[in-house]
Amino acid sequence: MKINKSLIAFLVASLLTVGLAFAGEAKKDDAAKVAGCCTKAAKESKACGHECCVAAAKAGNNCEKCGGHGKAEVKKADAKK
Ligand SMILES: [Zn+2]
Numbered sequence: 295m296k297i298n299k300s301l302i303a304f305l306v307a308s309l310l311t312v313g314l315a316f317a318g319e320a321k322k323d324d325a326a327k328v329a330g331c332c333t334k335a336a337k338e339s340k341a342c343g344h345e346c347c348v349a350a351a352k353a354g355n356n357c358e359k360c361g362g363h364g365k366a367e368v369k370k371a372d373a374k375k
């Protein structure tokens with residue numbers, strides 16, 4: 295019994311695409327968002343001066359009061375890789 299190779303290739307490609315789509319969506323949900331004021335400060339190589347942002351940054355989070363969300367990026371760790 296011969297199996298259609300192109301059909302198998304198509305099925306594998308479909309599964310991979312679905313897997314990647316799921317991974318992409320999961321990433322989107324987990325994506326951290328830096329508050330606007332902190333993004334502006336970072337562009338000027340400064341730390342945001344807002345008390346709420348400083349407190350959030352100390353906890354390793356983005357300031358939710360200012361529109362941020364999730365964990366703050368750890369850029370130093372990425373640079374080492
Ligand atoms: Zn801020």
Ligand SMILES: [Zn+2]
Binds near residue numbers: 329346348360
């Ligand atoms: Zn803030």
